[in-house]
Amino acid sequence: xxxxxxxxxxxxxxxxAVMLLPEVTSAQVFNYNSIGDVxxxxxxxxxxxxxxxxxVDLGSITNFLSLPAGTTVNITNYSTTQITNAFVDTGGxxxxxxxxFSQFQFNSSWITPVGTFPKNTLWYTLPxxxxxxxxxxxxxxxxGFQSGIKAEINSVGTGAESISGxxxxxxxxxxxxxxxxxxxxxxxxxxxxxSVYIGNNDSDGLPANIGNFGAGGQPLPNVVENTTxxxxxxxxxxxxxxxxxxxxxxxxxxxxNGNAYFVGYFILKPxxxxxxxxxxxxxxxxxxxxxxxxxxxxxxxxAVFTTTATGxxxxxxxxxxxxxxxxxxxxxxxxxxxSSAGDYTVTLTVYGPGGSSTxxxxxxxxxxxxxxxxxxxxxGNFTLSGTNAPVGVAYRILTTTNLTPPIxxxxxxxxxxxxxxxxxxxxxxxxxxxxxxLVSP
Numbered sequence: 001x002x003x004x005x006x007x008x009x010x011x012x013x014x015x016x017a018v019m020l021l022p023e024v025t026s027a028q029v030f031n032y033n034s035i036g037d038v039x040x041x042x043x044x045x046x047x048x049x050x051x052x053x054x055x056v057d058l059g060s061i062t063n064f065l066s067l068p069a070g071t072t073v074n075i076t077n078y079s080t081t082q083i084t085n086a087f088v089d090t091g092g093x094x095x096x097x098x099x100x101f102s103q104f105q106f107n108s109s110w111i112t113p114v115g116t117f118p119k120n121t122l123w124y125t126l127p128x129x130x131x132x133x134x135x136x137x138x139x140x141x142x143x144g145f146q147s148g149i150k151a152e153i154n155s156v157g158t159g160a161e162s163i164s165g166x167x168x169x170x171x172x173x174x175x176x177x178x179x180x181x182x183x184x185x186x187x188x189x190x191x192x193x194x195s196v197y198i199g200n201n202d203s204d205g206l207p208a209n210i211g212n213f214g215a216g217g218q219p220l221p222n223v224v225e226n227t228t229x230x231x232x233x234x235x236x237x238x239x240x241x242x243x244x245x246x247x248x249x250x251x252x253x254x255x256x257n258g259n260a261y262f263v264g265y266f267i268l269k270p271x272x273x274x275x276x277x278x279x280x281x282x283x284x285x286x287x288x289x290x291x292x293x294x295x296x297x298x299x300x301x302x303a304v305f306t307t308t309a310t311g312x313x314x315x316x317x318x319x320x321x322x323x324x325x326x327x328x329x330x331x332x333x334x335x336x337x338x339s340s341a342g343d344y345t346v347t348l349t350v351y352g353p354g355g356s357s358t359x360x361x362x363x364x365x366x367x368x369x370x371x372x373x374x375x376x377x378x379x380g381n382f383t384l385s386g387t388n389a390p391v392g393v394a395y396r397i398l399t400t401t402n403l404t405p406p407i408x409x410x411x412x413x414x415x416x417x418x419x420x421x422x423x424x425x426x427x428x429x430x431x432x433x434x435x436x437x438l439v440s441p
Contacts, residue, residue: 030164031176032157034105036061036112038123039156040075040274041194041225042083042098045209050090053181053194054083055160061102061123064240064263065114065252067278077177080272085173086180093272094230099125099198099211100240100266101224103150115251118244120146122153123263125238127226131267135239136349137259137284137356138222143245149220152197152213159192198224228268238266240276253283253354262355284355285311290348296366296441298390301338303365305346307331312352319347321365341369368393371421373438377429384436385424389417395440397425403435412436 032039038061042054056078058064067073084092101124104110110117120143128135164179173180181193200214211225226238241260244250253261264279288308294301305318309331318326320336321344328334331350338344344365349358368390376383384397394416398409413425417440427434 029176030055030057030160030174030179032057032161033060034103034154034157036102036104036110037157038064038100038102039153039160040078040098040100041156041198041211042086042096043194043198044087044090044095044097045195045199048090048095049183050087051183052086052089053183054078054086055156055179055181055194057157057160057177058100062112062114064276064278067264067276069278069280072275072277075266075274075276079172082173082178082180083272093270094228094232096228096232096268097209097211097225098228098236098268099225099238101125101153101156101213103153105150105154117251118248119143120150120245121248122146122149122243123240124153124220124222124224124243125226125240125266126222126224128237128239128265131235131237134262134265134355136358137262138241138243139259139358140243140246140257141221143248145218146243146245148217149213155192155197156194159194159197162192226268232270235270236268238268240264240266255283255286258286259284259355259357279355280353283311284357285309285313285350285352287348287350287357287359290346290359290361290364292346292365295364296393297368298370298440299338299341299367301365301367303336303338305334305336305348307348307350307359309348309350309359311350312354313350314352315350317349317351319349321345321347338365338367341367371417371423371438375436380429381426382429382434383424383426384438385422386438387422389421389423390440391417391419391421393417393441395423395438398437398439399427400435401431401433409437 038058040056040058044050058075058077087096103122106119108119126135126138160179160181163181164174167174183193198211198213200210200212200219210223212219212223226236228236240263242252242263243260247256249256250261262279262284264277267275286309288310291306293304315327315329316331318334322338324336326334343363345360345362346364347358347360349356369388371386371389373386396411397413399412400407400409412427417423
């Protein structure tokens with residue numbers, strides 16, 4: 001049985017109850033539990049960088065997961081005064097990069113009251129552009145990749161502990177739950193500050209101050225931080241996701257594939273206060289697979305799409321790759337016509353009370369330009385020829401002398417279109433009435 005400890009999350013449950021923090025002792029050193037504690041990071045970078053950064057311990061991830069669906073609680077493990085003190089030299093709450101993240105340091109699964117989490121499970125935020133709209137659930141990652149991110153997240157916590165102890169001071173800015181990290185004391189890129197681990201190594205072409213835990217290796221494909229504007233006058237939202245590695249069973253949803261599980265969302269207000277809202281307990285729908293009546297042919301090409309999506313689904317959003325997007329409430333018999341030749345990627349996102357998931361099929365529909373066909377009779381021969389044919393695609397030329405149903409077609413020629421796109425078929429014109437049909441593929 002894995003051993004773990006819980007820390008009070010320090011959240012206020014509405015107006016009714018308060019999850020009390022432990023009584024502060026004389027040794028107010030940052031107290032980080034590497035088994036599941038959620039950390040919040042606040043920093044400013046680039047032209048807005050100041051003297052300090054701020055790391056807050058929000059308590060165990062299991063406290064967040066145990067909240068009833070739809071519950072909104074106040075984050076009380078830090079005060080707005082502590083943010084003001086940390087960033088007083090940079091003007092307060094504007095240009096503030098903020099996020100939350102968690103992991104656990106077991107090399108095996110972690111058994112908790114809310115479920116057993118596979119090795120290398122991560123939790124982290126994605127910035128939302130609208131406080132009322134959930135971001136699209138991101139895809140899961142492989143466990144080996146998440147192992148590197150796990151180490152970076154843990155280092156934020158252990159680094160905060162080291163800085164807290166080295167400061168050798170006890171005041172409002174250095175408590176068991178908060179440490180204001182002086183950037184000048186622990187030089188950027190050399191010490192143990194938040195930016196050292198949450199930053200980027202420039203390998204993906206993104207700015208060095210972007211928050212994707214890429215400083216120590218391969219970065220996340222997602223940015224974890226939101227940045228407040230100047231002036232900061234409206235609340236901001238960060239969506240909190242659970243990333244169980246691909247192929248492993250998510251104890252909340254029971255799924256082994258699909259997208260990350262939506263835990264809930266944080267709201268940061270212009271006064272620096274923060275809330276967390278637990279999402280629905282319903283598992284997000286699975287987008288499944290996309291099928292089509294045709295996947296290639298001559299333009300204009302009409303295709304009828306269906307999906308094997310499952311779960312509680314409110315609506316479907318189809319993006320057919322040719323500029324057409326359809327939103328409907330059923331996943332069956334959705335028709336789209338491709339008027340122009342090209343290779344088209346089809347994407348389906350399904351939304352439900354528990355979140356969303358997406359399936360994308362690259363180059364799923366291939367519409368070829370229709371060949372130019374000509375016919376002629378010369379020297380007693382009938383010739384059917386054409387240009388602009390799709391190279392390498394099979395075709396058949398069928399013939400009959402009677403169009404009375406049922407029509408008995410005979411294969412006159414079967415081949416594939418050559419690299420030139422030019423094709424031809426000739427036959428002695430022995431019949432006064434003969435009919436031909438070009439069929440491809």
